Amino acid sequence: xxxxxxxxxxxxxxxSSICVAGPNELSVNIPEAIKPIYGQMFRAxxxxxxxxxxxxxxxxxxxxxxxxxxxxxxxxxxxxxxQTYRESAMARTNQLIDVLxxxxxxxxxxxxxxxxxxxxxDVMGDMAFSGGFETLAAGQDSEGWMEVLSMGxxxxxxxxxxxxxxDVIALLPQPGPIVTFQQFAGQKVKETKATxxxxxxxxxxxxxxESSGGPPLSSKEAAADASFMVVAGSDTVxxxxxxxxxxxxxxxxxxxxxxxxxxxxxxxxxxDVDATTLAHLPYLDACVxxxxxxxxxxxxxxxxxxxxxxxxxxGKYIPPHTTVATPIYTLHRDPANFARxxxxxxxxxxxxxxxxxxxxxxxxxxxxxxxxxxxxQVALQNMKLFTAALLxxxxxxxxxxxxxxxxxxxxxxxxxxxxASLDVTLxxxx
Ligand code: HEM
Numbered sequence: 225x226x227x228x229x230x231x232x233x234x235x236x237x238x239x240s241s242i243c244v245a246g247p248n249e250l251s252v253n254i255p256e257a258i259k260p261i262y263g264q265m266f267r268a269x270x271x272x273x274x275x276x277x278x279x280x281x282x283x284x285x286x287x288x289x290x291x292x293x294x295x296x297x298x299x300x301x302x303x304x305x306x307q308t309y310r311e312s313a314m315a316r317t318n319q320l321i322d323v324l325x326x327x328x329x330x331x332x333x334x335x336x337x338x339x340x341x342x343x344x345x346d347v348m349g350d351m352a353f354s355g356g357f358e359t360l361a362a363g364q365d366s367e368g369w370m371e372v373l374s375m376g377x378x379x380x381x382x383x384x385x386x387x388x389x390x391d392v393i394a395l396l397p398q399p400g401p402i403v404t405f406q407q408f409a410g411q412k413v414k415e416t417k418a419t420x421x422x423x424x425x426x427x428x429x430x431x432x433x434e435s436s437g438g439p440p441l442s443s444k445e446a447a448a449d450a451s452f453m454v455v456a457g458s459d460t461v462x463x464x465x466x467x468x469x470x471x472x473x474x475x476x477x478x479x480x481x482x483x484x485x486x487x488x489x490x491x492x493x494x495x496d497v498d499a500t501t502l503a504h505l506p507y508l509d510a511c512v513x514x515x516x517x518x519x520x521x522x523x524x525x526x527x528x529x530x531x532x533x534x535x536x537x538x539g540k541y542i543p544p545h546t547t548v549a550t551p552i553y554t555l556h557r558d559p560a561n562f563a564r565x566x567x568x569x570x571x572x573x574x575x576x577x578x579x580x581x582x583x584x585x586x587x588x589x590x591x592x593x594x595x596x597x598x599x600x601q602v603a604l605q606n607m608k609l610f611t612a613a614l615l616x617x618x619x620x621x622x623x624x625x626x627x628x629x630x631x632x633x634x635x636x637x638x639x640x641x642x643x644a645s646l647d648v649t650l651x652x653x654x
Contacts, residue, residue, distance in 0.1 A: 241253040241254045242254070243551075248545055248546045248547060249527075249546070249547045249548075249549075250542065250546055250547070250548045250549075251525065251548075251549055251550070251551050251554075252537070252548060252549070252550050253550065253551055253554050253555060253558065254538065254550070255550075255555060255561060255583055255585040255586035256538060256585065257537055257538055257550055258550050258555075258585065258586075258588055258592050258593075259592065259593070260535070260536075260537045260538065261528055261535075261537055261548050261549075261550060261593075262526075262528060262550075262588075262591060262592040262593035262594065262595075262596075263592070263593040263594070264535055264593075265528035265529055265530060265531075265535060265548065265594075266285070266287045266290070266528065266529065266531075266594055266595070267283075267284075267285055267290075267526070267527070267528060267529065267595060268285075268527035268528055268529035268547040268548075268549075269285065269529065269547070270385070270527045270547065271283040271284075271285060271527075272285065273385070276448050276451075276452075277406070277444045277447070277448065278442060278444035278445040278447070278448045279445065279448060280445070280448035280449045280451070280452040280453075281293050281294065281297055281431075281449055281452070282452050282456060282595070283448070283452065285529075287594070289439075290594075290595070292438060292439045293431070293438050293439060293441075294438075294598075295436070295437040295438050296430060296431045296433070296436035296437055296438025297427075297430075297431060297438070297598055298598070299430050299436045299437065300426075300427040300430040300431060300436075301598055301599070301601070301602065305425075305430070306499070306601060306602055306605065307499070308425055309350075309351050309602050309605075309606075310498075310499060310602075310605055310606075310609070312347070312350040312351065313347050313350075313351075313605070313606045313609055313610075314609060316343055316346050316347045316350065316360065317343070317609055317610055317613045318613070319346075319360055319361075320339060320342075320343045320360060320610075320613075321613055321614070321617045323339065323360060323363075324339060324614075324617070324618070324650055325617070325650075325652060327339070328618075328648075328649065328650035331649050331651070332649070333623040333624070333647050333648075333649065334623075334647065334648055334649070334650060335645040335646065335647055336466070336469055336473075336620075336646045336647070336648045337462075337466045337469075337643075337645050337646040338645060339360075340462050340465050340466055340469065340610075340646075341365070341370060341458075341459075341462045342359040342360045342363075342364070342365065343360060343462075343610070344457075344458045344459070344461045344462035344465070345357050345359050345365065345369060345370065345454075345458050345462075346358065346359055346360050347458075347461070347606060348453070348454050348457045348458040348461075349454070350426075351426060351427055351457065351602070352412075352426060352427050352428055352450060352453050352454055352457070353412040353415070353416055353426050353427075353428045353429075353450065354416075354425060354426045354429075356408075356412060357369060367404065367408075368404075369405060369408075369454075370458075370459075372404070372405040373405075373454065373455050373458065373459060374459070374638070374640065374642070405451060406447065406451065409447040409448075409450040409451045410443065410447045412428060412447075412450050413428065413432070413443050413446040413447050413450060414443075416428045416429045416432060416446075417432060427453055428446065428449070428450050428453075431446070431449060432446050456597075456599065457599050457602075457603070459521070459640050460521040460522065460603065460640070461521075461603050461606055461607065463519065463521040463640060463641050464512075464515055464516055464519070464521050464589075464603070464607055465515075465607055465610055465611070466519075466643075466646055467515040467516075467518060467519035468511060468512060468515035468607065468611060469611075469614070469620075469646060469648075470631070470646055471511070471514070471515060471518070471568040472511065472611070472615070472620070473620045473621065473622055473646075473648055474622070474628060475568070478511065478568075478570065479615065479619075479620070481507055482507060482508060482511065482611070482615055483615055485505050485506075485507045485508060486505070486508070486612055486615055486616060489501065489612070489616075499605060502605060502608045502609065502612070505608070505612075506574060506575075507570060507574070508608055508611060508612065509573070509608070510570035510571065510572075510573035510574055511570045511611070512604060512607050512608060512611070513570075513573045513587070514568055514569065514570045514572070514573060515568075515607075516587075516589040517556045517562065517587060517589070518556070518566075518568055519635070519641065520552045520553055520556055520589040521589065521640060521641070522552060522589070522591070522639075522640070523551075523552055523553035523637050523641070524549065524551060524552065524553070524637070524639065525549030525550045525551045525552050526549060526591050526595065527547045527548070527549045528547070528548050528549065529545075529546070529547055529548070530542050530543065530544050530545060530546045530548065531544065531545070532544050532545075534546075550588070552588055552589065553637075555586045555587075555588065556586065556587065556589075558586065559581075560581065560583075561581060561582075561583040561586035561587075562581065562582060562583065562586070563579050563580055563581055563582065564579070590603075616653065617650075617652060617653060618650040618651060618652060618653060619650075619651045619653060620648050620649070620650055620651075621648060621649050621651075622647065622648055622649075623647035623648055623649050624649075626647045626648075630644065631643070631644050631646065
């Protein structure tokens with residue numbers, strides 16, 4: 225291999241493009257490699273590190289099984305269902321705005337990140353199984369769901385490196401919150417099955433309904449899907465919105481330009497802003513893309529596997545049993561792909577932008593190819609809904625003595641992100 229290829233496990237990164245991460249792991253920081261890797265290969269044994277009684281869509285290593293299950297999942301993301309999710313996300317957003325008005329009254333300091341996390345959790349609960357978390361109403365994550373999810377993601381991150389350990393770990397007593405969450409997911413599976421009449425209005429109902437075209441799911445498989453869909457769709461959207469909010473609050477010009485664009489939505493129309501309108505707000509769209517570029521919620525490249533055969537990628541042969549990934553965060557912050565990569569510049573996404581280079585091929589927050597995020601459109605829609613509603617309702621500023629440099633430095637990559645609280649003040653717009 226040339227100097228462009230690196231070994232992952234050695235933990236070294238440089239401007240060169242391929243990194244050997246371990247004896248059989250490869251990180252390829254070349255945008256042109258995304259298509260051949262993610263278009264041909266399927267998930268690596270890494271996903272077996274997840275604590276699970278059965279495989280979920282996102283953890284199965286059987287490509288045919290994944291394809292079969294995807295048929296029903298695609299029904300759960302039909303345009304009709306996306307419209308249903310938009311309506312429930314809008315209702316949750318209105319609930320959040322009311323909470324923020326109450327919490328931020330009189331210029332009180334508000335942890336925007338805390339409330340975003342609760343909002344995302346409730347939105348996902350509605351989509352996944354028609355409700356169940358109600359963390360916004362409680363004002364906190366009383367049941368510790370978020371702790372469970374971050375623990376789960378941490379488990380995957382560590383055990384994914386040694387997937388064979390999973391069966392040993394399974395013999396140990398499981399941490400209480402994980403057991404509670406598994407029971408919760410199992411309960412949701414039973415409830416959804418018991419109430420299934422006609423067309424279901426949530427993901428769990430649709431993927432369990434055999435008329436959706438997927439294979440019959442055992443209760444354990446359905447519970448695994450229920451748990452992983454919450455992992456996949458809550459913290460990701462929450463982190464993307466925390467990133468976006470941080471840059472919007474920190475830049476008055478961006479806030480003003482967004483407000484100008486949003487002013488075309490009438491007050492009356494706003495409460496039910498439709499998907500077409502949202503899709504035609506180019507500056508809002510540019511801000512969303514830029515937040516996903518700066519702080520991609522899944523920063524590491526999703527690992528893929530060559531399996532029993534080798535694959536050719538950009539004229540190089542990658543041998544069997546090799547794990548391969550393209551590092552999302554590194555690609556997004558590489559000056560060869562994006563000019564001034566550490567600056568939040570939404571304008572780079574607008575047509576006729578002069579902020580060059582701007583290599584869209586290097587942008588993969590939702591992954592690519594087989595196993596690409598099925599919730600992408602919903603995630604983008606919800607991010608826009610949330611941002612439009614927040615800016616419509618409030619003028620935002622950082623809270624007194626909020627230390628932005630310290631906040632930025634607090635970010636830790638944990639497979640997902642961990643960081644300090646984003647504290648703001650909110651002045652109602654009217
Ligand atoms: C900004 C928000 C989001 C980001 C950045 C994101 C990112 C990703 C990425 C990178 C993958 C590939 C994972 C892998 O192969 O290891 C993925 C897969 C997936 N995502 Fe998302 N996601 C987001 C929101 C959502 C939402 C809202 C849902 C809704 C349920 C969702 C559901 C899924 C599912 C089910 C998969 C597995 C798809 C498959 O195996 O075919 N995601 N996502």
